[in-house]
Amino acid sequence: MPRVSEEHLTARREQILAAARVCFLSKGLHNTSMQDLIQEAGLSVGAVYRYFKSKNDIIAAIASTVVGGIQLHIEDVAARRLPLTDSMSLILEEVERQTGPGGFLPIALQVWAEATLDPAIGAIVKERYEALRDSMRVLIVHAIESGELPAGADVDATTAAFYSLLPGYALQRLLTGRPDRDTYLAGIRTLIGRR
Numbered sequence: 001m002p003r004v005s006e007e008h009l010t011a012r013r014e015q016i017l018a019a020a021r022v023c024f025l026s027k028g029l030h031n032t033s034m035q036d037l038i039q040e041a042g043l044s045v046g047a048v049y050r051y052f053k054s055k056n057d058i059i060a061a062i063a064s065t066v067v068g069g070i071q072l073h074i075e076d077v078a079a080r081r082l083p084l085t086d087s088m089s090l091i092l093e094e095v096e097r098q099t100g101p102g103g104f105l106p107i108a109l110q111v112w113a114e115a116t117l118d119p120a121i122g123a124i125v126k127e128r129y130e131a132l133r134d135s136m137r138v139l140i141v142h143a144i145e146s147g148e149l150p151a152g153a154d155v156d157a158t159t160a161a162f163y164s165l166l167p168g169y170a171l172q173r174l175l176t177g178r179p180d181r182d183t184y185l186a187g188i189r190t191l192i193g194r195r
Contacts, residue, residue, distance in 0.1 A: 013051050016041045017065070020058045021107060029059070029110040060124045063111055066104040067128040070094055070166075071135045078138040084148055084162075085189050087139050092169055092181050099173040109174055112167075136163040149192070 019041035023032040034055055038048045052058045073094045077087050098105040115125040137159040143149040149158065169184055179187075 012043070012047065013061075016043070016048055016051055017058065017061060020062060021104075024062075024107050024110060029107070029114050056118075056120050056124070059111060059114075059121055062104070062107060063124050063128045066098070066108050067132050069104075070098065071132050074132070074135040075138070078135065078142065081142050081146070083146075084139060084143045084192060085185060088165070088188055089181070089185055091166065092184065095166060095170050096173065096181055099170055105170050105174060109171070132166075133159060133163045136166070 016037065020032070020037050023036045023040050027036060032055070034048070037055070037058065038045055041048060052061070070091075074091055077090045080087070082090075095105070097103060098108075111121065111125060115122040137155065140149065140153075140155055140159045140162060144151060144153055144155065165188060169181075172179060172184075
C-alpha cells in the first residue's frame with residue numbers, strides 16, 4: 001500500500017475542520033454530532049476518526065487554530081515594542097478580522113459557552129487562553145520597562161486586566177456589532193492615561 005503524503009494528510013485534516021466550522025456555525029456546537037461532521041466533510045467514518053477520535057478533539061484543534069493565530073500575532077506585535085495603545089490597535093485589528101465573515105471568533109464564542117458545561121472543553125479553553133494571556137504579559141513588561149506604565153506595577157494583575165480587553169472587544173463586536181476599533185482604543189487611552 002503506497003504511503004500517503006503529508007500534504008494529503010494535512011488537506012484531509014483541514015477538510016474535516018472546515019466541515020466542523022460549517023456545522024458549528026449552522027447548527028451550533030452542542031447540537032452538532034459526529035455524524036453531522038462526517039456527512040459535511042464527505043468522508044467515510046473511518047477517515048474522520050483516523051484524524052479525530054471525538055468531537056472534543058475537533059474542538060481542541062479549532063481552539064488551537066484560533067488562539068494560535070491570535071497568539072502569533074500578539075507575539076509579532078510585542079516584538080516591535082510599540083506603545084501599548086499602538087500594540088493594542090494592531091491586536092484589535094486581528095480580533096476584528098476574526099469576528100467577521102470567515103473568522104473563527106463566532107465559533108470561539110460557542111466554545112466558551114460549552115466550556116462552562118463540559119469539563120473536557122473547559123480544560124481545553126483554560127489551556128489555550130492562559131497561553132494567550134501569557135503572550136499579552138510581554139506587552140505589559142515592555143510598557144513597564146519603557147516607563148509607559150508605573151515601575152512598581154504588578155505585572156500579573158495588570159496583564160489580567162489588560163488581557164480582558166481582548167475578549168471584551170470580541171464579545172461586544174460579536175453580540176452588538178459595536179464599538180468600532182477607534183472608539184474602543186479611545187476608551188483604552190483614557191483608562192491608561194494616554195492621549
